[in-house]
Amino acid sequence: MYNFILNNPTKIYFGDEWYNSIGEVIKEYGSRVMIVYGGNSVKQIGILEKIEHILIKNNIHFIRFGGVETNPRTSKVNSGSLICRNEGIDVILAIGGGKVIDCAKAISIGYFYEGDCWDIIMKKVQVSRALPIIAIPTIAGTGSEMNNTCVISNEKMRMKRGFSNELLQPKVSFLDPQLTYSVNEFQTACGAVDILSHVLDTTYLVSGRKMDMLNDIMESICRTVIRYSVIAIEEPKNYEARANLMWASTWALNGFLKNGVKQLASCHAIEHELSAFYDITHGLGMAIVMPRYYDNIITTQNAHYFEGLAKNVFCVEKDLNSLQAAQEMIGKMKEFFFNTLHLPSSLSELGIGEEEFENMANNICWGQTLPGLEVLSVGDVVKILKECL
């Protein structure tokens, strides 16, 4: 049986035609806005100013809340929620990458809880309300604009955890592919890997019976990402490429591909430790970890999970058997990440050593094992991390 619930009420405005609607849309939800953003890029590309003009024109009060980090932190979230309470904010408008939208989500739910937002992330307290969120993504990657998840880092505890709740689902997202024209080669590449990793690690290469139609669609999304990330890097203002990447990003992680399979995201668990300890970009961490992880877990028994991906996406020869195809795919994946997308291929290149691997592996396995296509011990995880060096 496929038993699942799909509920994705986020309204999407796609394209460049909707800027005049933004004021009206916001007013449906409130009149006092906090604009959450990251660094200077939203200023450089002019979107922050453009949106502020729209708000002013619509007599909508707003405050700025910038400086959200690559891996948004509990301290940032807590201060955002506090400011929202003090300022009587009733809508949160996130403009930026996934980190910014994730931070906005955590702020929105932290608004109704005066303690540390980490209590919410770790499910120590119940939550029943959140401020409405409207998102304007400026990078293709996380899919946060159309899902109910945020990933938050606890800098003191060096932990990074995901949290899902339907309260976090953005009410509306405005997707304008042109906003991603200025995303540089490195970030475009990291975004592409991020999208691929969502498909592979949360829905495609996970155990359980998957609906054939959705497997086929997952392969479509992966092909799209591989094809258009290369074009977007070569021609940053190629609308077709940016539009396809943006829409692929949204659909890779908005619940549609789940189809009732238990999502373990084992590779994400490993990478989250790396970015919790070393604050690296998630997509880069995934590029380094994924091929080593898959290389360690492929067996004759599970190779069939890889076959379609290997042959239909990574163009491995059709007449190979599933084990050969899976193994061959690892090479193609590395080639794509490190040669085509030019991402650093090892942790050593990032100045990361093995000092914390044991600690990380223990965190990842919660002291026991890491589930997935193959169950891994702490020792197995340390071995994978060492192979990433």
Place this chain on the structure above:
Amino acid sequence: MYNFILNNPTKIYFGDEWYNSIGEVIKEYGSRVMIVYGGNSVKQIGILEKIEHILIKNNIHFIRFGGVETNPRTSKVNSGSLICRNEGIDVILAIGGGKVIDCAKAISIGYFYEGDCWDIIMKKVQVSRALPIIAIPTIAGTGSEMNNTCVISNEKMRMKRGFSNELLQPKVSFLDPQLTYSVNEFQTACGAVDILSHVLDTTYLVSGRKMDMLNDIMESICRTVIRYSVIAIEEPKNYEARANLMWASTWALNGFLKNGVKQLASCHAIEHELSAFYDITHGLGMAIVMPRYYDNIITTQNAHYFEGLAKNVFCVEKDLNSLQAAQEMIGKMKEFFFNTLHLPSSLSELGIGEEEFENMANNICWGQTLPGLEVLSVGDVVKILKECL
């Protein structure tokens, strides 16, 4: 630019695990239910009784409204709306095929308008409210369970027209593939053609620039339908086949594939006349019309629209040029509809002659032309209809 809005808030419960939730879900929307259904099949498969037990157990008042026709009619809709008003109904529960869900939609919006519902369908009156709809589809085909469209026939005027409005979007739909186990070979085949026709006629084979990712996904959906309709006909209780068909049906026409392309549905316009005049099953009409329609409109200039479909779905040889591939595809399509699915291949077999073709063609062209990949005159449409004989 791709400029479009996507907004699909229907909550889907997929599988057999959710029957216990139905009572609670309905109570979120009201306490007095009209159950809309068609003929005896919902009694034979036991779903009507099962749902009524659930309603009784949950102290939900309900009335039955059965007998919805193959092509739901304005008279049926008007009487349904009247009964709803008289009985103080606040939720409509549709159990059946697309015709039943479409009829329920029209009743829900007719509830707030005391005149003839045809005025609403023809957009002569404005509508701003509708009763909430919950759907339990029992056949894979129309996708009505997750979209905001209904198609209604006016028996007096011999017209059949679609009407879309976000008020018609079902709040919740329960999709249990097992409910389609008893759908017979003919209806399974018609449903399969219906799904294919939604993809081909409304999003794939239409003019305009389409997002590559979505084209690829449309091909995935078509492959799914071709593969699993054959299996479902051979093994009616094959869960995998029924589940894939059901989910493909929902996604073929829920707005996701649109991507801002103007949807003309030219083939649907032709078939709607056939079923308005002769009350034939829509999927069967589409099977007869589609290959003749495409055969008449393929040109060197538009053949590229067909190429991916021909090669990636209908397995036409990869080295053919786009025109050859498109033409070859027509043969493969006929083979699939008439040999594999065993559907009648001509209007003559249904006892339909050419007497009304001129009238139909005039209705289709609204007295002028029929737009599409190629613009057709009344004479062209008559020619296509004659080739269907």
